[in-house]
Amino acid sequence: MAKIVAGMGTSHVPGVGAAMDNGKTDEDYWKPLFEGLVPLRKWHAENVPDVNIIVFNDHATSYSLNNYSTFTVGVGERFKPADEGWGARQVPDMRGSPELAWHIVECLMADEFDMAVVADVDLDHGLTVPLSIAYDQPDEWPTEVVPVCVNVIQHPLPTAMRCYKLGQAIGRAVASFPKDITVGVWGTGGLSHQLGGERVGVVNPEFDTAFLDNLTADPLANAKLTHTDFIRDAGCEGVEMIMWNVMRGALSDRVEEVFRFYHVPVSATAYGAVILENVQGSNA
Amino acid sequence: MTARDYDDVPGTYVLDSRTYRKGYHLNMFLMSLNKAEHRAEFAADEEGYLLRYDLSEAQREAVKDRQYLEMLKLGANVYYAFKLVSHDRQPPQVMYGKMSQPEMSFDEFQQMMLAGGRPIEGNRSKQEKPNG
Structure with missing residues (x-):
């Protein structure tokens, strides 16, 4: 049977990808971030699953006001990095995992999560930057991916609780997949940031720290936050943190935080990353 | 309109x-x-390109003048506004x-x-800061 081995949460700021693509990681501005990521990359080098389920959002790239779904699973064989307005990132294509992706879709529908599916879609920095953060600059990404796209831009958004429950359902779906494969689940986006309006640049380390603490201490507390809680305290775009709830929901009741890094600023964002491992013997 | x-x-x-609803055409x-x-066509003739979209005069002016805050007030979303910043090859x-x-400079x-x-x-809260 398939097994979820760990979860990662990470911000997906496009500037991180641009810094890597343009060879700027040694500059003073970027050094603290990339030095902070060294243990995360070491962990990923030693813990490569067969597939990563990557929960991310699109940023007016492949979806727009014209056509938007709340939860979308990518079932394609292969996905290209998207042109988001400055040319596509020069990173490898993503290899999909159609068999697992379809199994997840079928299980979720039976579990009353009405998912959209997409096959032919270009993926933007929301998904490619976390891959770069984890795996640096390989010729091929080391795992297949199942993209799970969440609408966190165009209100009404799914609630933080709905995201947590979706994660639990993804956890059940993976556990029932009949092949012996290992699976990682990534929640991306956040942490506190606001990119538009007069309040642009607002960050809130106190809110972020409580959110990160509660991933292990009290995940339901993070699931009970309202969109306005996020908008008010973590900035308009801080609401992306609901995608971390999907990741957390897919893990077991008890998890151990084996890595945490927090750094302000990356562009106008508070950068955060964690790695959570399932505690053996606790319920999936 | 319902208050939020x-x-x-x-x-x-x-x-x-x-x-x-306010910003649909601007965002598209x-x-x-x-x-x-499209970037090439817009660069060659901003005015002409903008006429392809059903924008208000105020929206067209805000785009031409790169008045980003005004664009948001007229219905743009910041993720869509980034496309114009990228087109101009400016850092966010x-x-x-x-x-x-x-207003602040890049450095500020x-x-x-x-x-x-x-x-x-x-x-x-606006109770703390009435004008944003």
Whole structure:
């Protein structure tokens, strides 16, 4: 049977990808971030699953006001990095995992999560930057991916609780997949940031720290936050943190935080990353 | 229009159904800049390109003048506005600085972030900060 081995949460700021693509990681501005990521990359080098389920959002790239779904699973064989307005990132294509992706879709529908599916879609920095953060600059990404796209831009958004429950359902779906494969689940986006309006640049380390603490201490507390809680305290775009709830929901009741890094600023964002491992013997 | 509890958050423009309807064509224009051929056409003739979209005069002027805060007030969402910033080959901090009130230069905005960002204290509610 398939097994979820760990979860990662990470911000997906496009500037991180641009810094890597343009060879700027040694500059003073970027050094603290990339030095902070060294243990995360070491962990990923030693813990490569067969597939990563990557929960991310699109940023007016492949979806727009014209056509938007709340939860979308990518079932394609292969996905290209998207042109988001400055040319596509020069990173490898993503290899999909159609068999697992379809199994997840079928299980979720039976579990009353009405998912959209997409096959032919270009993926933007929301998904490619976390891959770069984890795996640096390989010729091929080391795992297949199942993209799970969440609408966190165009209100009404799914609630933080709905995201947590979706994660639990993804956890059940993976556990029932009949092949012996290992699976990682990534929640991306956040942490506190606001990119538009007069309040642009607002960050809130106190809110972020409580959110990160509660991933292990009290995940339901993070699931009970309202969109306005996020908008008010973590900035308009801080609401992306609901995608971390999907990741957390897919893990077991008890998890151990084996890595945490927090750094302000990356562009106008508070950068955060964690790695959570399932505690053996606790319920999936 | 139904009031929302986040309407009390200062200096913040949430993409909801009200913004959606007001900014639909503006955002679809911005979105079109994802394609290289559209970027080239827009660069060659901004005025003519903008006429392909059903924009108000105020929206067209805000785009031509790169008045990002005004664009948000007229229904643009910041993720769509980024397409114009990218088209201009500007770093996002230029837009962030222009949206700040009072306006900041690239360096001033960068310095604010390096010093820990805009503080949340005093910025949670219009009760604390009436004008954003």
